[in-house]
Every structure is written in C-alpha cells, then in structure tokens.
Amino acid sequence: MNVTVFGTGYVGLVQAAVLAEAGNKVVCIDIDNEKIDRLKQGHIPIYEPGLEPMVKNGINTGNLSFSTNAADGVGHGELIFIAVGTPPDEDGSADLSHVLTVAKTIARHMNGKKFIITKSTVPVGTADKVRAAVEEQLAELNRSDLAFDIISNPEFLKEGSAVADCMRPDRIIIGTSEAESEQKLRHLYAPFNRNHEKILVMDVKSAELTKYAANCMLATKISFMNEMANIADKVGADIEAVRKGIGSDPRVGYQFIYAGIGYGGSCFPKDVKALIASAQQLGLSADILSAVESRNERQKHYLAEKILGHYGDNLKGKTFALWGLSFKPNTDDMREAPSRVLLERLWESGAKVRAFDPEAMDECRRIYGSRDDLVLCNSKYDALQGANALVVATEWQQFKTLDIDDLKSILVEAVVFDGRNQYEPSEMQKAGFDYYCVGRPDINTAKNQQPPA
C-alpha cells in the first residue's frame, strides 16, 4: 500500500521502517531538513536496536524514502499517519499544535480520498479536532468534496524493543466507525496479525483513551510497587520476596512490578500528566493518577536520600561512580531519567560524579555540557577510579555482572547504592560492602539511614 508518515521521531520512524519492511511504499515527511538529509543516508538520529539496518534496507529496496516535501507526501499516501510530537503544555496537557498543523497541511495537498491516522499519543477528542481542522482547510480551498476519514491507531512500542514490538504487536487497536477505514487498516496490518487475532476495532474515542489507560496502568503498577518498597524499608521486609509473592498471582502478574528509583522516558511521565490534566478539564479529579505521579517524583530522590543518609549532608570531597544515565536500558534517552535528579542532588551537595552509560554519553554531554563536577568515563571500570562509592541508576545488562573483588579493590570505600536491585544483599555483605538498595534490608545497620518520607 502507499503510506505516508508525518514525523520522523521515535514512533514515526519505527512505524515507517516496519511498514516498508512488510512491502509497503512508505514516504516519511519531516520539516527538519538536516534530519531528512541524514535519514536519506541511512543515519538514524536515535539509538534503537535493529532500526538502522531496517531503515537502510528500506532505502535500498526503494520501499522507504524521506522528504521535506509535504505536497509529494500527501500525493503519495492513501494512508497518512500523523506521528509528530505532543509535548506537554505548561499545565501538563498535550500540546496538539504540531498534530493540527500537519492535519491542515494534509488538507491543503489532498488529491483524493485519504485515510488519516493519528499515531501520536493524543487526548480523547483529538480525532474530532483533526477532523475539524481538515474540514476547515478544505472549506477554505473550496474542496469540501474531497473525502477523508480520521482513524485512531495508537502505538504501544517500548524504547529499546520498538522494532520488535512493532513487528510482533500484542494488539493492534483500530479506532474508527467506517467500514472502509477498518478494511484498509486490516489489510495494512495483515502481515503483523499472525498466530492469533490481534486486531481490536473500536470507536475512535475508546481507542484514544486505551492508549492513555495502558500507559497509566503500567505507571500505576510501578508507583504502587515503589510505595510498597518504601513500606518494606521501614518495616524491614524484602520487596523482592514481596514481588515474587504477589507476581505469582496471575491476576497481578510479574511484569512492571519491579521497585526502583522511578519511571522516566518520553511516555509515562507525559501521559500521566496529560490524563490528569484531561480529567481536570472535565471537572474530575484524577486521585489515583495524581498519587502515581507524586510517588514517582519522590522516588527519583530515593538514592540521593540514601547517599545523604550514609555520608551526611555535605558531600564535598566525595566522588561517586554512576553506572547508568538513560531512563532504562537499551536506549540513549535521558528524558525524565531518574539519573538526572540524582546527578543534580549530588552536585548540589558538593559531590563529583564519574559517570558511564553504554549509550547515553553523548546525550548527557548535550544536556549538561562540560562541568568540573562531572567526568564522563569510557567504561564502567573507568568510572570507578578514585570514586568513594558506586551508584547504579539503570539496570543495563553489563552492570549486572559484578566482579566484587575488582570493585572492592578499585573503590576508595566499599559502598554501593543500587537503585535497581541488581545484586544480592547477602553476597554484598559477605564481601564486606555497605550495600543500599530499594525496599530490601540495607546492609549497614550501624549507620543512621534516612529513607525518604
């Protein structure tokens, strides 16, 4: 099928590459000249496993192309995806200006019936606004005769496994009440709808709400577990045992119940805020979501509190090795990353940081520039040189394998602060470490620890 994708961000690019891989003719449109030039050469602006070879393959087969020419893009695609950003406004609600600008652009260049699909995460009611924007533009051009439909087709991809998620989706949500739109999308997604039926067709508003409800439910599971971890801390229970104890109930399940130092990334924080804002606009109070958000904000301070609890408020003269900067493994994304709150708290208290992340070093350099209290290191071992203690903020696989003897000989003091429960407290204790983790009994009972409120 002929497909056009507006927006070459995370969602747009992955969607385009995967649809091209499945044999469709896909044109990607973006207003950023430089980005499009680089994409034409097969250079991917983000780190995402498997994406670059797929994009290169798409370019080589001629199934995938990039352009800044919106008119050509609209002319090409019978199916047109809107996958541009919806950044949070000041009040946390999603800013739809990019989505509506693209809607008008599509209307300006329409040459026949178009199936316009919103892929960006947009609040309930956005499809109506997109429809109104297209109608208004067509009326201005005296082209109200041109037919179109607006379909909601939210994505559920995760950074770090976006290509796999898109190739093998759990479900494909199609929000439309037009039979022809449903049939077009069923055809487009047929290669991905294997083994069992994954397509769920529903009305547009339910599709829009499903996306928010999915992310907010997952964020709720995480904040709930983080709250349990704080209680476990106080009563001396072990959150890992509790996790297994509740996860074994299939009604709860094992996924997304890992306690840690809070969720980050481009989706959960933004979507929770946006749904709270939507609820407020509707005169409702989103009590659960507000609690989810405030627990998460506090959880990001968890490790800093443990560090200050151990060393006291003044960290002048102390250096910390920080393993992990990205908000989660397998991405270079540091948006809303708990590591940022941690870095800033450590600096505020006078500490120096030697940081290492397998992918997010450039991103960290871009965010913080060069500063005396930050050294970006070449490896996890390099980060340990001259450091008083190790702090783990992201559970990259390479951090999981720990050579305890090496670690002990390199660190100035045998102290580890682990924000992702990567190591076994009993082993750390045997090796003589002071070991602080999340919701598990800390190993250093002699010290005055102050878990966060």
Ligand code: UDX
């Ligand atoms: C998420 C959704 O999973 C995806 O379906 C949606 O399309 C976009 O938002 P993503 O932001 O890429 O994807 O990351 P995800 O893997 O879901 O992790 C989100 C955050 O939750 C990370 O900061 C992670 O560290 C944290 N997390 C996850 C936990 O703290 N505990 C868990 O048990 C799981």
